[in-house]
Amino acid sequence: MATTIKDIAKRAGVSIATVSRSLNEDEKVKEETKNLVLSIAEELDYKPNLLARSFVTKKSNIIGLVMPDIFGEFFMELIRGVDDVCFSKGYYTMVTSSHSKRSTVESIIDYMSKGIVGGIILMTPSINDEIKKTLKNTQLPLIIINSKSELEQYDSISLDNYKGAYDLVNFLIKTKKYKKIAHISGPKENNDSINREKGYLDALKDNGIEINKSWILRGDFTTEQGKICSESLLKMKNRPQAIFASNDMTAIGCYQIARNMGMKIPDDIAIAGFDDIFVSQFLSPRMTTVKVPIFDLGKKAAELLVKKIETEKVNSKKIHHLKLSTKLVVGESC
Amino acid sequence: MATTIKDIAKRAGVSIATVSRSLNEDEKVKEETKNLVLSIAEELDYKPNLLARSFVTKKSNIIGLVMPDIFGEFFMELIRGVDDVCFSKGYYTMVTSSHSKRSTVESIIDYMSKGIVGGIILMTPSINDEIKKTLKNTQLPLIIINSKSELEQYDSISLDNYKGAYDLVNFLIKTKKYKKIAHISGPKENNDSINREKGYLDALKDNGIEINKSWILRGDFTTEQGKICSESLLKMKNRPQAIFASNDMTAIGCYQIARNMGMKIPDDIAIAGFDDIFVSQFLSPRMTTVKVPIFDLGKKAAELLVKKIETEKVNSKKIHHLKLSTKLVVGESC
DNA sequence: CTGTTAGCGCTTTCAC
DNA sequence: GTGAAAGCGCTAACAG
Secondary structure (H helix, E strand, O other), X not given: OOOOXXXXXXXXXXXXXXXXXXXXXOOOOOHHHHHHHHHHHHHOOOOOOXXXXXXXXXXXXXXXXXXXXXXXXXXXXXXXXXXXXHHHHOOEEEEEEOOOOOOHHHHHHHHHXXXXXXXXXXXXXXXXXXXXXXXXXXXXXXXXXOOOOOOOOOOEEEEOHHHHHHHHHHHHHHOOOOOOEEXXXXXXXXXXXXXXXXXXXXXXXXXXXXXXXXXXXOOOOOHHHHHHHHHHHHOOOOOOOEEEEOOHHHHHHHHHHHHHOOOOOOOOOEEEOOEOOHHHHHOOOOOEEEEOOHHHHHHHHHHHHHHHHHOOOOOOOOOOEEEEOOEEEOOOOO | OOOOHHHHHXXXXXXXXXXXXXXXXXXXXXXXXXXXXXXXXXXXXOOXXXXXXXXXXXXXXXXXXXXXXXXXXXXXXXXXXXXXXXXXXXXXXXXXXXXXXXXHHHHHHXXXXXXXXXXXEXXXXXXXXXXXXXXXXXXXXEEEEOOOOOOOOOOEEEEOHHHHHHHHHHHHHHOOOOOOEEEEXXXXXXXXXHHHHHHHHHHHHHOOOOOOXXXXXXXXXXXXXXXXXXXXXXXXXXXXXXXXXXXXXXXXXXXXXXXXXXXXXXXXXXXXXXXXXXXXXXXXXXXXXXXXXXXXXXXHHHHHHHHHXXXXXXXXXXXXXXXXXXXXXXXOOO
């Protein structure tokens, strides 16, 4: 049997309340008594039963990270960012994905309603009414990672996809002097994709370049679709000088097609991506893309959440929306 | 206030004990009563307080995954594998790394002794006496991920690095007819590295090829070190025909140096790696390497652990050691 | 400053 | 089959 405060109390000749107080460095326990208790606790190799503690305080030092999926660099960096903060602040990270087997809503419900976590970082491609309803049913501190600004009611944190895309395309026009720039988008309902496309469109517009709709193709963030789209772009009679792909995976598809068709990058066709995933630096030529600070995103989310958990009663009404900047990575592909 | 079994009991006109039993589908509660209780629970949107339950049963449906670090594909796949099983079996995954800030031992102690997790999957590059001591102090179900076979006392699961390297080098000799094969190893104390080197040495030996010690260089699994080592290998008067790098990151360094020196892969120098990380398939020529089933590793570890947790009392004495096979990936770099 | 006491929500003997 | 009651380890009033 593990040591409990009872054991310590008996040994120290004090009450369990005093032990509890000493352990929590909380009240005005006499320095002497406290030291005695602490030394006995040490001696007995006492470990508090966190379950009991959480149970009675209704607080948990576990943070639930709910993601739409678990794979690849993006989620890895996110987890790492969250873990980084959690570790330094004495929290633990519980990682879940809203797998194919359970809907996101269900995992949220599972999480929230069972008292295990002290707060949630929720990342979903979109938030529907069902999720909103579930969210309403809980009082747990919550941070949403999402680019959708409609979620005014929740604290949120997101990446500035719009500005990232805008800056990139603006760079292609202003510095690289391209005028004929195509775009392969991401999935239709995906907010990241939508904002990147907006940035692309506005950059063209602001530079007085007319938009050629036949140069805007729907991709889905995969290399495969990148191949299909870039092939049709490169076979056009009036083909673009540059392709801005909505993410690096798509851009990789463009690379492969360009190579297959015997085209030189960037001389025959310039290619730019978005994300700056690990492989992008190893492609030749090195891809021009946009670096997204996912690690920071995770960190910020966790920091915000921890703050919220620990000051819950103080300022529970103020809602924060944080947007993180991206960074242009200039390679040799444009 | 959330619904508790008390609420249900009152509403159903039964005792809380009956409610508890019905909920756990356990005893021989009368079908009728059970159904009544269940329907009321449903109606009241009852969610069991898992903390209370774990507290009293001393069981937890959370699995602690302790890793030496959190970054890159390896750990991502590991987490994904563990999560995959956990999700399907109703467990949750708590992810921690033994960060720079805490020693692995400490996190283990934190984990084990506080009653939060029901079992642990521990991955460390090596297990020292301190860790062993800590491990002894706990009764928690445990699975170790480690290639060190000395750990007879613990259930463990590992990758067959030896055979993977052996098969690769054997392939280089038998099929590709190389005789002059160099090796850039990994870190000195790293078990994966040690076993890969052993596989390399034995494959040479078994094929009657004399070992040239000047062709065996110490790397550290980084691209940077891969560059340094490969450069010195390629500048030798008697230079090897092929380089077997201890991992893909190292091999990437070799690629870069070969290119810098104007050498053609594989004509001037053949290069092989180990791991088959994501970028390897995008290199040109595609890297010949060894695929390691990390996802499966995570899955198996979680499966074993869950089994152990759920049958703890039944067969607690039998110790399992599982070794997963790797798979040769033949690219065009050799 | 410290002790007593009452639960937290749930499972689990032990009776009936 | 079902209820009463004890208790898991801890915190938090409430007294002194």
